Amino acid sequence: MIKTDARTTVERPAPSNKLSEAEVRAVLDACHRPDTAHLPPTQIVPRLADEGVYLASESTFYRILKAKGMGARRGRAHQPRKVKLPTTHTATTANTVWSWDITYCTPSQRSPHTGCGWGR
Numbered sequence: 001m002i003k004t005d006a007r008t009t010v011e012r013p014a015p016s017n018k019l020s021e022a023e024v025r026a027v028l029d030a031c032h033r034p035d036t037a038h039l040p041p042t043q044i045v046p047r048l049a050d051e052g053v054y055l056a057s058e059s060t061f062y063r064i065l066k067a068k069g070m071g072a073r074r075g076r077a078h079q080p081r082k083v084k085l086p087t088t089h090t091a092t093t094a095n096t097v098w099s100w101d102i103t104y105c106t107p108s109q110r111s112p113h114t115g116c117g118w119g120r
Contacts, residue, residue, distance in 0.1 A: 019056065019064075027055050027064050040074040041065070 019027075030036060030053075036044045041061035048055060056064070065071050073079065091097040 023055070024064055027061060028068065030055055031061065031065065038075060040077070043075070
């Protein structure tokens with residue numbers, strides 16, 4: 001007789017180091033203060049430390065913001081740009097795309113060790 005996997009349906013206790021709702025609210029309030037609302041957690045945590053306040057680590061700040069749907073970029077950081085790959089030269093089989101490099105080397109640069117010269 002095969003039993004179903006009971007590990008997925010068991011009621012597990014909350015971890016002992018889980019932040020309470022009051023602590024989560026304090027972190028969110030610190031993120032929404034007028035002087036820190038535009039800053040990322042990497043700058044909020046040191047500012048709070050200068051004031052003598054420790055609420056949570058930077059990673060916990062990020063984790064809480066992400067869980068509450070506020071994980072957007074803060075500060076002057078821009079979204080990363082999406083760069084399109086070049087589509088003009090695509091090699092589908094061997095020897096289908098050829099390229100060359102024309103490099104001028106001064107006579108002082110030409111030596112067997114620099115790799116600059118004819119036939120290289």
